[in-house]
Structures are given as structure tokens and as C-alpha cells.
Amino acid sequence: MEIYLATFEALSAIREGLVDPDGALSNWDEDSADPCSWSMITCNSDNLVTALGAPGQGLSGSLSWMIANLTNLKQVLLQNNYITGHIPKELGYLPNLQTLDISNNKLSGYIPESLGFLKHLQYLRLNNNSFGGAVPLSLASLPQLAFLDLSFNNLSGPVTTFPTKTFNILGNPLICGNHSSEKCSGLILARPLSFPINPSSDVQEDDLGLSRLGNLRIFTFKELQNATDNFSVKNILGAGGFGNVYRGKLGDGMFVAVKRLKDLTGTTGESQFRTELEMISLAVHRNLLRVIGYCATPNERLLVYPYMSNGSVASRLRGKPALDWQMRKRIAIGAARGLLYLHEQCDPKIIHRDVKAANVLLDDYFEAVVGDFGLAKLLDHAESHVTTAVRGTVGHIAPEYLSTGQSSEKTDVFGFGILLLELITGMRVLEFGKSVNQKGAMLEWVKKTQKEQKIELLVDRELGTNYDQIEVGEMLQVAILCTQYVPVHRPKMSEVVRMLEGDGLAEKWAASHNYINAPGKYSCESYKSRSNEDMDRDQSSVFGMTMNMDGDYDAHCMELSGPR
Numbered sequence: 001m002e003i004y005l006a007t008f009e010a011l012s013a014i015r016e017g018l019v020d021p022d023g024a025l026s027n028w029d030e031d032s033a034d035p036c037s038w039s040m041i042t043c044n045s046d047n048l049v050t051a052l053g054a055p056g057q058g059l060s061g062s063l064s065w066m067i068a069n070l071t072n073l074k075q076v077l078l079q080n081n082y083i084t085g086h087i088p089k090e091l092g093y094l095p096n097l098q099t100l101d102i103s104n105n106k107l108s109g110y111i112p113e114s115l116g117f118l119k120h121l122q123y124l125r126l127n128n129n130s131f132g133g134a135v136p137l138s139l140a141s142l143p144q145l146a147f148l149d150l151s152f153n154n155l156s157g158p159v160t161t162f163p164t165k166t167f168n169i170l171g172n173p174l175i176c177g178n179h180s181s182e183k184c185s186g187l188i189l190a191r192p193l194s195f196p197i198n199p200s201s202d203v204q205e206d207d208l209g210l211s212r213l214g215n216l217r218i219f220t221f222k223e224l225q226n227a228t229d230n231f232s233v234k235n236i237l238g239a240g241g242f243g244n245v246y247r248g249k250l251g252d253g254m255f256v257a258v259k260r261l262k263d264l265t266g267t268t269g270e271s272q273f274r275t276e277l278e279m280i281s282l283a284v285h286r287n288l289l290r291v292i293g294y295c296a297t298p299n300e301r302l303l304v305y306p307y308m309s310n311g312s313v314a315s316r317l318r319g320k321p322a323l324d325w326q327m328r329k330r331i332a333i334g335a336a337r338g339l340l341y342l343h344e345q346c347d348p349k350i351i352h353r354d355v356k357a358a359n360v361l362l363d364d365y366f367e368a369v370v371g372d373f374g375l376a377k378l379l380d381h382a383e384s385h386v387t388t389a390v391r392g393t394v395g396h397i398a399p400e401y402l403s404t405g406q407s408s409e410k411t412d413v414f415g416f417g418i419l420l421l422e423l424i425t426g427m428r429v430l431e432f433g434k435s436v437n438q439k440g441a442m443l444e445w446v447k448k449t450q451k452e453q454k455i456e457l458l459v460d461r462e463l464g465t466n467y468d469q470i471e472v473g474e475m476l477q478v479a480i481l482c483t484q485y486v487p488v489h490r491p492k493m494s495e496v497v498r499m500l501e502g503d504g505l506a507e508k509w510a511a512s513h514n515y516i517n518a519p520g521k522y523s524c525e526s527y528k529s530r531s532n533e534d535m536d537r538d539q540s541s542v543f544g545m546t547m548n549m550d551g552d553y554d555a556h557c558m559e560l561s562g563p564r
Contacts, residue, residue, distance in 0.1 A: 003048070004047075006069045007035055007048075007049055007069070007070060008035055009066065009069065010064075010066045010067060010068075010069035010070050011028060011035050011038070011041070011049070011070075012028075013064040013066035014052075014063070014064045014066065014067055015028045016064070017061050017062050017063060017064040018059050018060070018061040018062075018063075018083070019059065019060040019061040020057070020058075020059055021058055021060075021326075022057060022058045024039065024040065024054055024057035024058070024059065025038075025039065025040060025054070025057075025059075026039075027039050034047075035049065036049070040052060040053055040054040040057075042075075044072070048072040049070050049072060049073060050072050050073060050074045050075070050096075051073065051074060051075040051076075051077070052067075052070070052073065052075070052076050052077070052078070053075060053076075053077040053078075054077070054078055054081070055077050055078065055079045055080050055081070055101070056079070056080040056081065056365065057081060058081065058082065059078070059081040059082065059083060060081065060082040060083060060084065060106075061083065061084070061085075062083065062084055062085035062086075063078070063083055063085065063087070063088060063091075063102075064088070065088035065089075065090040065091075066090075067088065067090065067091060067094075068088070068090035068091065068093045068094060070094070071094060071095060071096070072096055073094050073096060073097055074096050074097060074098045074099065075097075075098065075099040076091075076097065076099070076100050076101070076102070077099065077101050078101070078102050078105070079101045079102060079103045079104050079105070079125065080103070080104045080105075080365055081104075081105050082105060082106055082330075083102070083105040083106065083107060084105075084106045084107065084108070085107065085108070085109070086107065086108065086109035086110070086112075087102070087107060087109070087111065087112055087115075087126075088112075089112040089113075089114045090114070091112070091114070091115065092112055092113075092114025092115045092116070092117045092118060093114065093117065094118065095119075095120070096120055097118050097120060097121055098120050098121060098122050098123065098144075099121075099122065099123040100115075100118070100121065100123070100124050100125070101123070101124075101125040102125070102126060102129070103125040103126060103127045103128050103129070103149065104127070104128040104129075104286070104365070105128075105129055106129065106130065107126075107129040107130065107131065108129065108130040108131060108132070109131065109132070109133075110131065110132065110133040110134075111126065111131050111133070111135065111136050111139075111150075111155075112136070113136045113137075113138045114138075115136065115138065115139060116136060116137075116138020116139055116141055116142060117138070118142065119142070119143060119144070120144060121142050121144065121145055122144050122145060122146050122147065123145075123146065123147045124139075124142075124145060124147065124148050124149070125147075125148075125149045126149065126150055126153070127149040127150060127151040127152050127153070127168065128151070128152045128153075128286045129152075129153055129286075130153060130154055131150075131153040131154065131155060132153070132154045132155065132156065133155065133156065133157070134155070134156065134157035134158070135150060135155055135157070135159050135169075148167050148168070149167075149168045150168065150169050150172065151168040151169055151170040151171050151172070151284075152170070152171040152172075152284055152285065152286055153171070153172055154172065154173065154345070155169070155172040155173070156172070156173050170284065171284030171285070216277065216278060216281050216291060216292070216293050216294060217292060217293035217294075217304070218293065218294065218295070219293050219294065219295045219302070219304060220295065221295050221297055221300055221302070223250070223251070223295075224248065224258050224295055224302055224304070226251075227248035227249055227250050227251075227256065227258065228246040228247070228248040228258055231244070231246055231260060232246075235247045235248065237257060238312075238358070240358070241354070242259065242261055242262070242372065242375050243259055243260045243261045243262040244259070244260050244262075245257055245258065245259045245260075246258045246259075246260065247307060248304075248307075255307040255309075256292070256304050256305060256306065256307050257304070257305045257306070257307050257308065258302055258303070258304055258305075259302065259303045259304075259305065260300070260301075260302050261301040261302065261303070261375075273296055273301060274294075274296060276374070277291065277294055277303075279348070279374075280350070280373070280374035282346075283341065283342060283346045283350055283373070283374070285337070285338055285341040285345075286334075286337075286338075286367065286369075287334045287335065287337045287338030287341070287367065287368055287369055287370055288338045288341060288342070288369065288370050288371075288373065289305055289306070289308075289361060289369045289370060289371035289372075289373075290305070290306065291303055291304070291305060292304050292305060292306060303375075305371070308361040308362060308363055308369065309364060310361070310362035310363065310364065310366060311361065311362060312357065312358050312359070312360060312361050312362070313331055313335075313357040313358075313360040313361070313362065313368070313419075313422075313423070314356070314357035314358040314360075314422075315358075316362060317357060317422065317423070317426050317427075317460075318426075322426070322460065322462035322463065324463070324466065325463055325466060325467035325468060325471070325472070327366060328423040328424075329471060329475070329500075330366070330367075330368070331360065331362070331366075331368040331423060332368075332419075332420055332423055332475065332500055333368075333497065333500045333501060334367055334368030334369075335355075335360045335368040335370055335416065335419065336416065336493060336496050336497045336500055337497055338368065338369070338370035339352065339355065339370060339412055339413075339416060339493045339496075340493040340494050340496070340497050342370075342373055342412075343409045343412070343492070343493050343494075344492070344493065344494055349409070350373055350374050351407050351408065351409060351411065351412060352370070352372070352373045352374075352412045352415070353407050353411060353412070354372060354415065355370075355412050355415030355416050355418075355419060356415060356418070356419060356422075357419055357422045357423075359371050359372045360419065397411075397414075397415070399414075399485055400487055408487060409492065409493065410487035410488070410490045411487075412493070413482050413490045413491065413492070413493060413496065414482060414483055414487075414490060416482055416493070416496065417478070417479045417480070417481070417482025417483035417490075418479075418483065420475055420476075420478060420479035420482065421446065421458075421476075421479050421483075423475070424458055424459060424460065424472060424475060424476060424479070425458055425459070425460055426460030426461070426462055426463075427460070443480075443483055446458065446476070446479070446480065447480055450473070450476050450477070450480060455469060455472055455473050455476060456469075458472075458476065459472060474499075474502075474505055475500070477499075477505060477509050478496060478499050478500060478505065481496075481499075481508060481509070481512055482496065484512070489512065491508060495508065
């Protein structure tokens with residue numbers, strides 16, 4: 001009886017700790033005397049719980065430490081959810097655990113040393129979270145561990161050798177070897193960093209004749225030509241300022257997106273191209289689109305990415321069914337986290353220069369993935385960020401970048417603010433500007449609408465009344481903060497993430513009250529010397545989505561940038 005009571009209490013505590021918006025655990029009924037009848041639970045013939053499996057169920061919240069009371073557990077499968085918090089150290093006290101998969105969540109903190117007590121553990125996946133600190137040495141002593149994936153976290157410090165058949169630590173700022181200062185990158189480890197589709201297969205990439213540069217696969221032009229049916233028009237996913245993107249199918253059956261870069265005159269040579277590309281490939285984060293390979297010839301530059309079947313945020317905003325409000329909020333936070341990584345956690349930092357809904361893709365779990373970062377630098381041969389041609393999309397370009405060609409993190413923050421407006425309104429900037437029945441600039445009208453508390457005028461009609469008015473109002477405030485005219489007035493992306501997650505917005509909004517209500521005053525020294533005529537011209541170029549905008553201006557916008 002004590003075992004059943006402990007099981008019931010443990011499962012109840014797990015249920016209470018998790019947020020279950022889709023009702024996946026709805027039949028975990030406290031009035032039921034048999035937890036083995038509950039969904040996501042597996043029991044053995046003795047009615048003892050041996051598996052908890054709820055992958056991809058939209059669960060959030062945290063994982064209760066009382067899971068340790070389920071001492072007969074052999075499998076814990078909670079991957080592809082949105083669970084936050086830390087791994088309970090008590091998880092390491094499950095004597096029979098063989099499989100632990102909590103990958104693709106939003107977990108953070110340190111990986112507990114206690115996981116090294118799981119002597120029967122064979123399969124451990126902690127990848128695609130936000131774990132920090134060092135990799136516990138205790139994991140190296142697990143006698144039966146055959147599969148370990150710690151990739152795409154923020155783990156640091158030295159990494160030891162693990163006795164696993166398959167081992168992945170890609171996408172962490174780790175140091176390889178006991179006495180090396182060299183960061184772990186690509187395939188420099190003795191263990192393979194890619195998992196075979198069939199875990200029992202011993203076939204490795206070297207045996208297949210695949211060439212690699214660091215963690216990038218080098219494709220021949222013929223391979224990509226075959227994959228895309230000779231770059232057939234029917235395979236075009238998008239066409240934009242950097243070139244066309246094609247859907248492709250590799251020889252092994254994997255679907256990819258192939259970007260065929262254009263305007264190669266004056267770009268970097270092959271050697272520098274490879275160097276820049278390898279640097280970009282080291283920017284690995286759950287909310288960033290990773291480059292998996294490339295092709296470089298004297299006349300061609302092609303980049304290969306994973307294929308995102310759910311398309312871009314821009315296409316989803318125009319498609320059916322409409323993205324619901326919670327999905328839009330998740331997209332905003334995910335994209336913000338990706339940009340935060342580029343700006344503040346990537347060394348050297350990367351300025352995107354074209355943040356917009358068309359450049360934010362959605363993976364199989366509708367997680368936001370920022371694409372096209374680093375491409376501007378690949379195609380600009382100049383050393384500085386000042387370029388002869390401004391790369392970006394009218395309506396998304398920050399005023400200082402448009403007028404001077406000088407980009408910075410705050411350039412991206414401006415574009416992100418416009419992205420937030422697109423998520424709120426469901427419209428592209430040009431469409432939104434045309435719909436504004438007034439003569440002032442679009443952003444000024446947004447500020448006026450917010451001040452008058454008429455937020456419902458901005459919200460996408462496809463949402464109907466199915467949105468949280470307070471959350472929309474808060475996102476609108478963040479958008480306004482991000483699109484201030486003077487760069488120094490805009491928040492950093494780390495501040496944007498915190499505000500979108502509900503921390504610090506009220507204080508930031510109150511502190512910014514003066515310059516939000518006085519957009520014509522420019523406190524930065526670099527702006528003092530500029531004439532009012534220059535400022536007016538920049539305002540009209542960036543914010544001038546007015547009823548007077550003519551077809552020629554529309555054509556110019558489309559020529560400058562289309563869907564990526």
C-alpha cells in the first residue's frame with residue numbers, strides 16, 4: 001500500500017508542477033485509484049510505474065523533485081515540450097532508469113552530478129536547452145551509457161572523454177582536452193558528433209565519402225544541382241536580396257533548403273568565404289537556423305540549411321488557419337532569444353541587418369528560428385560594418401542605417417520592433433502602413449493608438465477576441481521601445497527578452513516616457529549636427545507608410561527586398 005501511495009503522490013506532484021494547456025494529462029484524476037490507467041503512464045505486470053512518456057505535448061512549468069519516488073521508472077520521455085527550471089538532482093536517485101530524454105525544452109541551470117549515479121542509464125538526451133556550467137565528470141563513469149547528446153546548450157569548461165558509442169556536444173563553448181584552450185568545434189572530437197538514423201549502424205560519414213570543414217559538410221555543385229532538379233523554378237521556396245532559396249532532397253533522402261547567393265561581384269574570395277562561414281556555423285542556438293553545409297566555386301556560393309516545413313512567420317501570418325495569440329507570443333520570445341545570442345553571447349557578435357517576419361522560420365514544433373544572419377558580412381567585402389549598399393527591407397530598416405550605412409545591435413532591435421507589430425497586426429509593414437487612415441507616419445500612429453488605449457484597432461482581425469488584451473498591450477509597448485528613432489534609446493535584446501517574459505517592462509516604459517513622447521528630440525551627439533531636412537527625409541523613408549505612398553515607392557520597396 002505504501003508503494004501505491006508514494007506513486008500516487010509523486011504523479012500528483014508532477015502534474016501540479018506542469019502546465020498542460022492541451023489537456024494531455026487531463027485524466028490524471030485524483031479520484032482514480034489506478035494511476036496505471038492514466039495517459040502517458042506505462043506500468044509493468046505488478047502495476048508499478050515503469051515509464052513516463054509525454055513528448056511533444058505542449059507542457060510547460062517545472063519538473064517536480066518527487067519524480068524520485070517513482071523508483072521503478074525505466075524511461076522518462078519529456079522531449080519537445082516547454083518545461084523550464086532546473087533538472088531536479090533527485091532524478092539521479094532512480095535506480096532503474098535506462099532512458100532519460102528531456103531534450104528540446106527550456107531547462108536551465110547546471111546538469112546535476114547526481115546523474116552519474118544512474119548506473120543502468122543507456123540513453124541520455126539533454127540537447128537543445130539552456131544548461132550552463134561544466135559537464136559533470138560523473139557522467140564519464142556511467143558504465144552502460146551508449147548514447148549521449150548535450151548539444152546546443154551553453155555548457156563551458158573542459159570536457160572529458162565519454163565511453164559512449166555516440167556523443168554530441170556541438171554548439172557549446174566547451175574546451176576540448178584537459179590542457180587545451182581550443183574550443184570544441186565540429187568534428188575535432190574523437191567521438192562522432194552526428195547520430196546515425198539507425199543507432200545500431202556503425203556507418204560513419206567518413207565511410208560515405210563526405211567532406212567536411214569543421215562541422216560543415218562540403219557539397220559539390222553537382223550534388224546540389226541534382227538535389228534541386230537543376231535549381232528548378234518549381235522548387236523555389238523564396239526569392240530575395242541575397243538570392244533564391246530552393247527546396248532540395250539529398251541522395252540520402254534528407255530534405256534541405258539551398259540558398260544560391262547572387263551578386264557575387266566584389267565579394268570575399270573562397271578562402272575568406274569559408275572562414276566567415278565557419279564562424280557563422282559556430283553560432284548555434286535553438287532559435288537560430290544552423291548552416292549544415294556549403295558549396296563554393298569560382299562562380300557559385302551556395303549554403304545548405306535544414307528544411308523548415310512550416311515555412312516563415314510571414315507566410316503563416318498570411319495563411320490559414322491563423323496563428324493564435326499564444327503562438328505569436330512564443331514566436332516573439334523565441335526570435336528575441338535568437339537575436340540575444342547573436343548580439344551578446346556569440347563571439348564575435350553578429351549583426352543580422354534584416355530582421356523581419358520572412359526571416360524568422362518555424363521548425364517542426366513551431367519554434368521560432370531566425371535565419372539569414374551573417375549573410376550580409378559574407379557578401380560585403382569591406383572590413384567595417386559601413387557598406388556602400390544598405391542591405392535590408394524598407395519599413396524594417398533603422399533610420400541611422402538607412403541614412404549612414406552604419407549598423408549595430410540597435411539596428412536589429414529596430415527591425416525586431418517592427419516584427420512585433422507584424423505579429424500583433426498580422427500585416428506586413430507596407431500593408432499596415434497603407435491601411436492607416438491618417439497622414440502621419442505609421443509608428444507615430446501606433447504610439448498614438450497605444451496612448452489612447454485603442455489597442456483593438458491594431459490587433460489582427462483573424463484573432464477575433466481570442467487574445468489577451470493585457471499581453472497585447474505589453475508587446476505593443478516593447479515594440480514602441482524597440483523602434484525609438486535614436487539608437488541609444490532602444491533596449492538591448494537581453495532587456496527585450498526579459499520584458500517579453502514579463503520582467504522589467506513597467507520600469508523601462510516609465511523611464512522612457514520622455515523620449516517616447518518627444519520623438520523629434522535627438523540626444524545623441526552624432527545626430528546633433530544633422531539638419532532637420534535630413535531627419536525629415538530619413539523619417540519619411542523609414543516611417544513614411546502614409547496614404548500618399550505611390551506605386552513607384554512600392555516597386556522600390558519590393559526591389560530592395562522580397563521574401564528570403
